[in-house]
Amino acid sequence: MNVSLKRIQAIIVKDYKEFSRNYAISVMILFPLLFAFMYRSDGAEQATMYAFVINFSLAMLTSFVQACLIAEEKERNTLRSLMMTPASMLDVLIGKSALVFIISAAVLALSTYIFGYDTSNMMVLVAAIGISILLYTAVGTICGLYSKTLIEASLSIFPVLIIFTMGPFALVFEEDYPFVKVLRYLPSSQLSELVAALEIGAATNELVMPLVIISIWAIVLTVISFVLYKKRLMDR
Template identity: 85%
Template sequence: MNVSLKRIQAILIKDYKEFSRNYAISVMTLFPLFFAVLYRSDDAEQAVMYAFIMNFSLAMLTSFVQSCLIAEEKERNTLRSLMMTPASMLDVLIGKSSLVFIISAAVLALATYIFGYDTSNMIVLVAALGISILLYTAIGTICGLYSKSLIEASLATFPVLIIFTMGPFALAFEEDYPFLKVLAYLPSSQLSELLIAIEVGATASETVMPLVIISIWTVVLTVISFILYKKRLMDY
C-alpha cells in the first residue's frame, strides 16, 4: 500500500484548521496543564500522581480529540468523500492521527515540565508515553468510526476515561475482590507501574515487560482500527 506524504500533509493541515476552529475540542489541551498545576508536588507520591495525570490526559485529550475529529467528519459526510479519494487507508489514518500525536506529545511534555517530574531514565519515559499516545489515538479512532456525531463520540470516550484512568486505583481493592487483578494488565496500569518502577530506580530489564504489554495493546487496537476503517469503506 503506497503512502503519500503530500496527502498526509494535506489531511494534517485540514484537521489542524478544523481543530483550531472548534473550541469545544481544542479546549481539551488545557486540562492536562490544569491538573499538572493542581497536583504538583515533591512528596513520595509524586510518581503516582504523575501517572494519574498522564493516564487522564491520554484518555481526555488524545482519545477524545481523535474521536471527535473523526466523528465530526462523519457527521458532515466529509469522511465519506475522503474515503473515496485516491488517498490510501494509511494516508487517511496517518494523516488524521498525526495532528493528535503532535498535540498530545507537546501538551504532555509541557505538563511534565509544569508538574516538575524528573527521572533518570528519560528514554524509557519518552518511549512509554510515545507508545501510549499511539495506543490512545487508536482507541479514539475506533470510537470515532463507531460514532455518528460529536455527541456520540463524547459518550463513546467516556468509558475509556473512567476505566483507563481509574483502573490503576481500583487495584488497591484486589485483595478483597480478586477479579480486579485483571485491571493490572490495562495499559494505564502498566504505565503507572512503569513510572513507579523508574522512580525507585528499577533496572532497564524490569521496565521491559510494561513496555511490551503497552505495545501489544497498541498493535492490537491499531489493527482493529484499520479493520473497522475498511469495513466503513465497504459500507459506503
C-alpha cells in the same frame, strides 16, 4: 499500499484548521496543563499523581480529540468523501492521527515540565508515553468510527476515561476481590507501574514487561482501527 506524504500533509493541515476552529475540542489541551499544575508534588506520592495526570491526559486529550475529529467528519459526511479520494487507507489514518500525536506529545511534555517530574531514565519514559499516545489515538479512532455524531463521540470516551484512568486505583482492592487483578494489565496500570519503577531507579530489565504490554495493546487496537476503517470503506 502506497503512502503519499503530500496527501498526509494535506489531511494534517485540514484537521488543524478544523481543530483550531472548534473550541469545544481545542480547549481540551488546557486540561492536562491544569491537572499538572493542581497535582504537582515533591512528596512520596509524586509518581502516583504523575501517572494519574498522564493517564487522564491520554484519555481526555488524545482519545477525545481523535474521536471528535473523526466523528465530526462523519456527521458532515466528509469522511465518506475522503474515503472516495485517491488517498489510501494509510494516508487517511496516518494523516488524521499525526496531528493528534503532535498535539498530545507537546502538551504532555509541557505537563511533565509543569508537574516537575524527573527521572534518570527519561528515554524509557518518553518511549512509554509515545507508545501510549499511539494506543489512545487508536482508541479515539475506534470510538470516532463507531459514532454517528460529535455528541456520540464525546459520550463514547467516558467509559475509556473511567476504566483507563481509574483502573490503576482500583487495584488497591485486589486482595479483597481477586477478579480486580485483571485491571493490572490495562495499559494505564502498566504505565503507572513503569513510572513507579522509574521512581525507585529500577533496572532496565524490570521496565521491559510494562513496555511490552503497552506495545501489545497499541498494536492490537491499531489493527482493530484499521479493520474498522476498512469495513466502513466497504460499506460506503
